[in-house]
Amino acid sequence: MKKRLMQSKTFQDHRALKISKAFSV
Known part of the structure; x- marks a missing residue:
């Protein structure tokens, strides 16, 4: 979940x- 959140932020x-x-x- 944390990784997904970071990925979303990068996007x-x-x-x-x-x-x-x-x-x-």
Whole structure:
């Protein structure tokens, strides 16, 4: 469960990075 939660957090961070990148361009 802990691993799954971390994986979900990483996925959200990656998604946020993609969004911020899109806004930057």
